[in-house]
Amino acid sequence: MSRTFQVMLKKVVDDSYAIEIGELLFDSLIADLQQGLVPNVSKYAIITDSTVEPLYGRPLLERLRQNGFAAELFSFPAGEASKTRETKALLEDQLLSRAYGRDSCIIAVGGGAVTDLAGFLAGTFGRGVPSLNYATTLLAAADASVGGKTGVNTPVATNLIGLFHQPRKVYIDLAAWRTLPAREFRSGLAETIRHACLGDADFFSYLEENMGKVISDRGQLVLDAGVCEHIALANCRIKYEVVEQDERESNLRQILNLGHTAGRAIEALSGYTLLHGEAVAIGLVVQAKLGVKRGYMTEDQAERLIALLKKAGLPTEMPASIPNRQLVDKMYTDKKVRSGRIRFVFQDGIGAMKRFADGSYSIPVEEADILAALEEMPRV
Ligand SMILES: NC(=O)c1ccc[n+]([C@@H]2O[C@H](COP(=O)([O-])OP(=O)(O)OC[C@H]3O[C@@H](n4cnc5c(N)ncnc54)[C@H](O)[C@@H]3O)[C@@H](O)[C@H]2O)c1
Numbered sequence: 001m002s003r004t005f006q007v008m009l010k011k012v013v014d015d016s017y018a019i020e021i022g023e024l025l026f027d028s029l030i031a032d033l034q035q036g037l038v039p040n041v042s043k044y045a046i047i048t049d050s051t052v053e054p055l056y057g058r059p060l061l062e063r064l065r066q067n068g069f070a071a072e073l074f075s076f077p078a079g080e081a082s083k084t085r086e087t088k089a090l091l092e093d094q095l096l097s098r099a100y101g102r103d104s105c106i107i108a109v110g111g112g113a114v115t116d117l118a119g120f121l122a123g124t125f126g127r128g129v130p131s132l133n134y135a136t137t138l139l140a141a142a143d144a145s146v147g148g149k150t151g152v153n154t155p156v157a158t159n160l161i162g163l164f165h166q167p168r169k170v171y172i173d174l175a176a177w178r179t180l181p182a183r184e185f186r187s188g189l190a191e192t193i194r195h196a197c198l199g200d201a202d203f204f205s206y207l208e209e210n211m212g213k214v215i216s217d218r219g220q221l222v223l224d225a226g227v228c229e230h231i232a233l234a235n236c237r238i239k240y241e242v243v244e245q246d247e248r249e250s251n252l253r254q255i256l257n258l259g260h261t262a263g264r265a266i267e268a269l270s271g272y273t274l275l276h277g278e279a280v281a282i283g284l285v286v287q288a289k290l291g292v293k294r295g296y297m298t299e300d301q302a303e304r305l306i307a308l309l310k311k312a313g314l315p316t317e318m319p320a321s322i323p324n325r326q327l328v329d330k331m332y333t334d335k336k337v338r339s340g341r342i343r344f345v346f347q348d349g350i351g352a353m354k355r356f357a358d359g360s361y362s363i364p365v366e367e368a369d370i371l372a373a374l375e376e377m378p379r380v
């Protein structure tokens with residue numbers, strides 16, 4: 001005879017947080033900590049990478065210490081190759097050896113690889129400690145630092161291990177974009193264009209008109225201050241409005257994955273020689289080719305997308321080294337896969353997303369259809 005009991009755990013957790021956009025936000029971060037943004041912290045751990053460490057990590061560490069905060073800095077080699085379980089374990093061991101406990105707060109300073117890794121670490125360290133994101137790349141500002149997706153890559157594919165862990169606040173330092181290599185900035189423009197495609201036709205037109213004010217025809221940084229601010233604001237708004245409605249990606253949030261069914265597979269199969277945004281740019285084109293075939297987009301709309309990606313200095317052609325069959329096989333590692341079927345999300349023209357008859361924002365696509373669209377991709 002068995003007995004069953006119900007454990008009543010109706011959680012009402014307020015995970016709201018602010019996103020601050022501006023230049024040089026260390027003062028603001030320190031003022032927030034002084035005003036108790038994160039209560040009951042005895043020690044802060046800045047997590048950053050080897051490139052960002054001297055530029056922003058160390059200066060923030062000094063400022064924290066000058067203001068009486070106990071803080072230390074932990075860094076790992078810059079680059080996507082470091083976004084692994086191994087790096088996370090090394091950092092965890094370092095924190096433990098420095099007696100960090102549940103009264104710690106993690107401050108991620110860097111791009112998306114840092115915020116993904118440090119956020120994952122924060123979500124599991126001591127079963128979870130608070131974290132702040134100080135975004136220093138356009139990609140982190142536009143996308144990675146907001147929304148709480150954290151994780152690491154595995155040899156199989158990107159972001160397969162992780163958790164949702166929302167930061168307590170996000171700081172977007174527009175001044176940091178001035179030290180970014182142009183290629184990294186262009187990578188962030190891919191996620192920016194994706195946001196415009198999925199949620200804001202006016203923003204798409206704005207980017208068509210103003211791309212030259214942030215990046216030159218030769219792909220160099222221009223960074224008009226007003227346009228940079230507009231880009232940061234629009235990106236964050238489009239992203240958080242989706243995340244607010246579907247934090248854990250039960251349906252609507254899948255639209256943020258536009259371009260990623262193919263994009264993540266291309267990124268991994270390139271051996272990470274393509275940056276995340278570059279792979280997403282090509283993934284957006286694959287999605288557009290499929291979308292045109294299915295009548296979700298017109299040829300003209302797909303051409304506008306390709307032209308904007310090109311204007312941003314992004315790749316729109318498939319690397320010749322990636323065979324179509326292998327690419328489709330890799331798509332099975334996508335998190336939208338259900339019942340063993342690859343699913344895509346699609347633009348509905350420009351600035352909106354398709355919602356299908358069953359209410360879902362994603363739809364299974366047959367391998368043969370994907371392969372046919374891939375056949376149409378130009379190759380380099
Ligand atoms: N969690 C999410 O929602 C989400 C969204 C999009 C992308 N991502 C992830 O984000 C990562 C890509 O982000 P990223 O492009 O910012 O990567 P990144 O953190 O690797 O930064 C790119 C490079 O720029 C350097 N850098 C960072 N800031 C700098 C600055 N201000 N000046 C000079 N150099 C600087 C870094 O050291 C690194 O070499 C990928 O791992 C991707 O999967 C996550």
Ligand SMILES: O=C(O)C(=O)C[C@@H](O)[C@H](O)[C@H](O)COP(=O)(O)O
Nearest residue numbers: 143147149158159253256257260335
């Ligand atoms: O925030 C989201 O949701 C996204 O899908 C944003 C993507 O740009 C980002 O690359 C994300 O990490 C991809 O998630 P994944 O679940 O496909 O790994």
Ligand SMILES: [Zn+2]
Nearest residue numbers: 191260276280
């Ligand atoms: Zn992405």
